[in-house]
Amino acid sequence: MSTTPYRVLARKYRPQRFDQLIGQEAVVRTLANAIESGRLAHAWLLTGVRGVGKTTTARLIAKALNCIGPDGAGGPTITPCDACEPCRAIAEGRFIDVLEMDAASNTGVDKMRELLDGVPYGAVSARFKIYVVDEVHMLSTSSFNALLKTLEEPPSHVKFIFATTEVGKLPVTILSRCQRFDLRRIPSEKLAAHYAYVCKAEGVAAESEALALIARAAEGSARDGLSLLDQAIAHGGGAVTAAAVQDMLGMADRGRVRALLGDVLVADAGKVLADMAALNDLGADPAGVLKEMLDLVHGTARVAAGAGADAGRAHEEQAAIAAWAAALGAGALHRLWQLLLKGYAEVQTAPLPWEAAEMALLRMVHAAGLPDPGALLRRLEGASDAEVARPAGRDADPAPRASAAEVVLLPRAAPEPAVFDAPADFAGLVALFEEKREAGLALCLHDQVRPVRYAPPLIELEAVGDLPRDFAPRLARCLDAWTSARWTIVFAKEGGQPSLRERDEAARAAVLAEPTVAALLAAFPGAELIDYGPGEPTREDMRA
Secondary structure (H helix, E strand, O other), X not given: OOOOOOOOHHHHOOOOOHHHOOOOXXXXXHHHHHHHHOOOOOEEEEEOOOOOOHHHHHHHHHHHHHOOOOOOOOOOOOOOOOOOHHHHHHHOOOOOOEEEEEOOOOOOHHHHHHHHOOOOOOOOOOOOEEEEEEOHHHOOHHHHHHHHHHHHOOOOOEEEEEEEOOHHHOOHHHHOOOEEEEOOOOOHHHHXXXXXXXXXXXXXXXXXXXXXXXXXXXXXXXXXXXXXXXXXXXXXXXXXXXHHHHHHHOOOOHHXXXXXXXXXXOOOHHHXXXXXXXXXXXXXXHXXXXXXXXXXXXXXXXXXXXXXXXXXXXXXXXXXXXXXXXXXXXXXXXXXXXXXXXXXXXXXXXXXXXXXHHHHHHHHHHHHOOOOHHHHHHHHHHHOOOOOOOOOEOOOOOOOOOOOOOOOOOOOOOXXXXXXXXXXXXXXXXXXHHHOOOHHHHHHHHHOEEEEXXXXXXXXXXXXXXXXXXXXXXXXXHHHHHHOOOOEEEEOOOOOOOOHHHHHHHHXXXXXXXXXXXXXHHHOOOXXXXXXXXXXXXXXXXXX
C-alpha cells in the first residue's frame, strides 16, 4: 500500500499554464496582449461562479508577472516556464511575495491594515509583490475604506488581484479602480472532454454518457465536476458508468424521464401515473424528476428555435428531442415550460412532494389534450362569417375591444359533424337545462340571449343582458356532458331572433290587446292575466 497521500483530482489537475485554463479564452487573450505590450493594470477583479478558475487564474497571473525563465533573464510572459524558482514557489504556495488572503474568514479592518502594512516595502525576491484577496465581497465596509487609498495609488511594485462570486456586493469605488474580467461558466461539452482526458490519464474506464451527466451536474464548474468524478470513480470501484453516476447523484433514469415526458405529451394520464410510480420505486426525487423534464423541454425549445442539438446528450435523447421539436409548436413548448416551472416550485414547498408532482403532471396532461387557441380561432373565423365577441357580463372590462373576434370559452375543437342526442330547437335546449336543474343557465338562455343560429353542436347567440363571465364555458361543459359532443358557443353583435322572454312578452301583449280580454280586465279592476293558450279560458285562467 502506497504511503503517498492521495491528491484529489481537483488539486492534481489544477491548471498550471494559461493554455490549460479551459473555457476562458477571452480572458487569456486579453491578459496575453496586456503582458506583451507592457500595459499592466495595478488591480484586477476576477468574477464568476464557483469553480470556474478565479483563484487559479490569479496564481497564473502571479507566475506570468514574476517568471524569470530557466536562465534567470526572462521577463513577464503569458507562458511561464514552470522551471524557475518563482514559478515553482508560486505553484506550491510558498512564494513570499505572493500574499493570499481569504476575505471570508478575515473580514475585519485590522486584518486589512495588517496586510497593507507591507505595501510600501519592495518585493523580497520577485519583480512584483502581489496581493490576492479571495471572496473580496465579504470584506467589511471599514476594510474596503482602508483599502481604497492604497488601491487607487499603489507603488509600482505592487499588484492586487481580487476574486469574487458576487460582484454586485462590491462598492462602486472598488470596482472603478480595477480592471474586471468575467470568467464564464464552462460549457458542458468542454467539461466532458476534460473529464475524459482526466480519466484516461488516471487509467479509469468511463462511459461518455456518465461523463456528460457529471458535466451537466457541475453546472459550468470545473472543480465541482472533478469532485463528482472523484466520487464516481470511488462509487464505481474504479470505473465510471452512467448507471452508477445516476445512482450516486440520486438522478432518475433519463430514459424513464423521457418516456414520462412522452406520455405527458400524448395526454396518457394512466401511463403518466404508472411512470411516476416506477420512478418512486427507484427512489427518485420528485423535484429532480421535474427538473430533468425542464431540461428536456428547454433542449427541445432550443432545437425548435434552430440552435442545434447539445452534443453532450446521449444519442437516444438527441433523437427524442429532435422528434419533439418537429412535432411541437413554440406556443405548446412555452406553455409546457410554464406548467413544469410552476409544478417544480409547488413540489419544493408542498408537504407531500410526490403527490404534488403527480398533480402537476396531470395538469399538464389536461393542457396537452386541449387544442391550440390560435388554431381554434382561425378555424372559427373560417367557419362563420358572424362576428365572434365576448358577451358584456357584469364583470366585463368596459374598455374598447382590441379585436372584433374573441373566443369566449375554454379552447375547444371547431364543430364537426357527429351523431349525438341534442334538443331539436333552441326552446328545447332551454327546457333541457330546466330539466337538469341548471336554473341559472336556463334563466340566462331564456331572458338574456337572442338565438342567431342553432346548429348543434354550434350555438350562435346575441347577448341582450348582463351575462356571467363564465356563462359560455359552463354552457359548453354541460352540453358536452349531456350530449356526448363537443359544443362551441360563439357570440354575435347583432342578427339574433327575439329571446324567449321577448317572445313571451309579445304573445302576452297580443292577448291583452284582444277586445274580449280588454273588456274583462276593464270590468274587473285589479284582475291579472295568469296564463293564456289555445282554446276557451277556464275560471282558473282569471283571478280577481
